[in-house]
Amino acid sequence: MNMRKKVKNKTKGIVTIIGLGYVGLPLACLCSEKGYKVYGIGKDRKKINLINKNVSPLQDKEIEEWLKKVKIEAGISFDIVKRSDIIVICVPTPVDEQYNPDLGPVKSATEGIRKNMKRGQLIIMESTINPGVCEEVMLPILEKSGLKAGKDFDLAHCPERINPGDSKWNVRNIPRCVGALSKKGLDKSVKFYKSILEGSVIPMKSIKEAEATKIIENSFRDVNIAFVNELAKSFEKLGIDLFNVIKGASTKPFAFMPHWPGVGVGGHCIPVDPYYLIERAKMSGFDHKFLKLAREINNSMPAYAVNLLVKILNHLGKALKTTRVGVLGLSYKPDVGDIRESPSLKVLKHLKDLEANVEIYDPYFLEKSTTKNLDELLKKCQVIILVTNHNEFIDMDLAKLKKYGIKVVIDGRNCLNKEKIIKLGIIYKGIGR
Numbered sequence: 150m151n152m153r154k155k156v157k158n159k160t161k162g163i164v165t166i167i168g169l170g171y172v173g174l175p176l177a178c179l180c181s182e183k184g185y186k187v188y189g190i191g192k193d194r195k196k197i198n199l200i201n202k203n204v205s206p207l208q209d210k211e212i213e214e215w216l217k218k219v220k221i222e223a224g225i226s227f228d229i230v231k232r233s234d235i236i237v238i239c240v241p242t243p244v245d246e247q248y249n250p251d252l253g254p255v256k257s258a259t260e261g262i263r264k265n266m267k268r269g270q271l272i273i274m275e276s277t278i279n280p281g282v283c284e285e286v287m288l289p290i291l292e293k294s295g296l297k298a299g300k301d302f303d304l305a306h307c308p309e310r311i312n313p314g315d316s317k318w319n320v321r322n323i324p325r326c327v328g329a330l331s332k333k334g335l336d337k338s339v340k341f342y343k344s345i346l347e348g349s350v351i352p353m354k355s356i357k358e359a360e361a362t363k364i365i366e367n368s369f370r371d372v373n374i375a376f377v378n379e380l381a382k383s384f385e386k387l388g389i390d391l392f393n394v395i396k397g398a399s400t401k402p403f404a405f406m407p408h409w410p411g412v413g414v415g416g417h418c419i420p421v422d423p424y425y426l427i428e429r430a431k432m433s434g435f436d437h438k439f440l441k442l443a444r445e446i447n448n449s450m451p452a453y454a455v456n457l458l459v460k461i462l463n464h465l466g467k468a469l470k471t472t473r474v475g476v477l478g479l480s481y482k483p484d485v486g487d488i489r490e491s492p493s494l495k496v497l498k499h500l501k502d503l504e505a506n507v508e509i510y511d512p513y514f515l516e517k518s519t520t521k522n523l524d525e526l527l528k529k530c531q532v533i534i535l536v537t538n539h540n541e542f543i544d545m546d547l548a549k550l551k552k553y554g555i556k557v558v559i560d561g562r563n564c565l566n567k568e569k570i571i572k573l574g575i576i577y578k579g580i581g582r
């Protein structure tokens with residue numbers, strides 16, 4: 150009896166997860182917990198060694214605990230694909246400096262599978278991709294093996310919906326949409342996900358529909374954030390506190406979904422995914438003017454926040470060059486240590502271009518911070534720009550701003566108490582408030 154059969158008798162089957170980050174690692178833990186023999190393929194030896202010692206390479210409490218209770222054999226070789234029943238791809242789908250989609254990781258993972266794939270396997274793509282990637286990019290590579298999709302192997306797409314730092318929604322309970330090239334592939338995929346998930350599994354009519362589902366979810370979020378960011382610029386001139394207006398509009402019990410203006414849109418999903426649709430639609434002769442405008446508005450927010458500061462300093466007869474500016478936060482979202490596409494990177498670049506003296510503090514990135522703690526930063530600086538609404542900043546004792554002589558606060562996440570800061574005689578400016 151071969152290895153696959155032996156392991157199959159003792160487990161539900163052999164699953165190999167390619168990509169062991171925020172998406173792949175929780176999925177690997179869940180598959181192991183639900184009785185699959187789980188292998189992981191990664192690129193970073195340090196991370197792989199940690200996982201093999203049941204230690205999480207990610208700053209995520211839940212995964213740290215989970216990894217201690219499951220068994221994942223991680224490595225860098227694709228050989229293990231030979232012995233797998235199901236192979237799930239969870240690699241990054243980034244954009245480059247010019248915001249062009251970069252399918253490099255997808256292509257190399259698919260190539261690794263091609264060299265080792267066997268008859269009867271189910272290959273599932275979980276990374277966020279635009280409609281067409283499975284059939285136009287992955288399929289040609291896989292069929293170079295001589296095996297035929299739908300006959301010798303199955304190809305499906307189940308877009309990931311991981312929300313880092315979310316205590317309510319996680320890999321177990323988030324509903325998932327699945328699409329596949331063939332009915333058999335769809336049935337096998339739905340069966341697999343139903344065997345590990347508590348959340349519902351929704352079969353889509355095609356693999357393209359599954360690809361499109363995730364892209365519109367995140368494009369929806371990007372355009373809604375752009376909507377309020379444009380309002381923020383307009384209401385700044387009208388002297389209206391947009392933050393309060395959105396709170397007012399949120400009392401409408403239907404047909405309104407609040408989004409919040411801020412210093413920018415970061416992360417590996419929201420600011421990235423729309424470009425995958427924009428570029429693919431362009432190839433078919435459609436120009437997504439609206440999606441592109443939303444991206445433009447959101448990308449303009451870091452400079453907008455810095456310019457708010459410049460305008461205030463000029464009004465005070467001060468120059469940015471002779472002011473020490475404290476940047477609070479590097480992460481793209483609160484209480485996680487993730488800097489991908491973070492607006493903080495653009496804020497720091499604008500400040501550097503304007504020759505400002507900058508101090509940085511982020512409790513999740515002490516190695517990138519220039520001060521050991523928040524107090525040290527406040528002591529050194531005259532003005533601050535808050536970029537990340539970490540709880541540590543929201544909970545700070547605002548009297549310290551006065552004590553350390555902070556003159557201006559730019560609240561990039563509208564998360565500080567505006568009235569209190571103004572009462573302390575400090576100039577407060579939020580985004581749209």
Ligand code: SAJ
Pocket residue numbers: 309310311312313366367370374407408409410411412413414415416417418419481482
């Ligand atoms: N942001 C705003 N205003 C908002 C909401 C977010 O400026 O009203 C900014 C955040 O500060 C951050 C960026 O946008 O810089 C992205 O924020 P996010 O809350 O969307 O966080 P992500 O990137 O972790 O998004 C994930 C996504 N999940 C997946 O792609 C599987 C997204 O689909 C979720 O909607 C989002 O979490 C969520 O709802 O928290």
